[in-house]
């Protein structure tokens with residue numbers, strides 16, 4: 001499995017995935033995105049960094065991204081991540097591997113102390129891969145997102161640099 005920075009030629013597929021509730025999963029907010037909008041996000045937003053998850057044979061099976069959450073009062077930036085796999089490729093270990101690679105990459109390449117992720121409290125798959133990657137549950141954000149007609153309670157997870165300690169998959173010379 002490989003993580004590759006998303007290129008412009010991936011945009012039609014990315015926009016297609018972003019418009020499919022079955023790819024985003026039952027706990028993600030519905031947000032219909034035109035290819036033009038996907039392109040705009042890709043070209044104008046310096047905050048969202050999407051990566052394509054590919055199998056060894058090059059098949060594109062999902063995406064994982066990081067973005068900044070700005071605490072406007074202090075100007076502090078938190079780094080947050082999100083991910084989705086196409087339904088047929090779930091429960092095969094790809095989510096676990098993609099997340100471990102992303103955590104290694106972020107701690108190796110950025111001067112950050114913490115990576116965070118928010119997930120619906122019912123989303124067991126997401127919570128499991130976070131825990132396997134060393135994230136810890138910090139607490140619950142009540143009525144946090146409006147998803148399919150209801151306000152959700154979400155768990156905030158994080159991993160901090162001293163817990164990560166060293167790369168699990170990537171090497172420092174990679």
Ligand SMILES: CC(C)(COP(=O)(O)OP(=O)(O)OC[C@H]1O[C@@H](n2cnc3c(N)ncnc32)[C@H](O)[C@@H]1OP(=O)(O)O)[C@@H](O)C(=O)NCCC(=O)NCCS
Nearest residue numbers: 024025084085090091092093094095096119124125126128
């Ligand atoms: C979340 C997601 C990326 C997980 O990736 P995945 O490749 O399916 O997960 P893995 O195969 O690596 O499984 C990791 C662990 O989670 C468990 N797991 C996977 N799916 C599960 C499910 N639906 N319910 C309970 N546990 C599940 C696996 O059994 C495994 O645990 P184990 O190692 O103890 O046996 C994937 O389910 C997905 O794309 N979901 C839809 C999008 C989504 O919800 N994104 C997150 C929004 S916060």
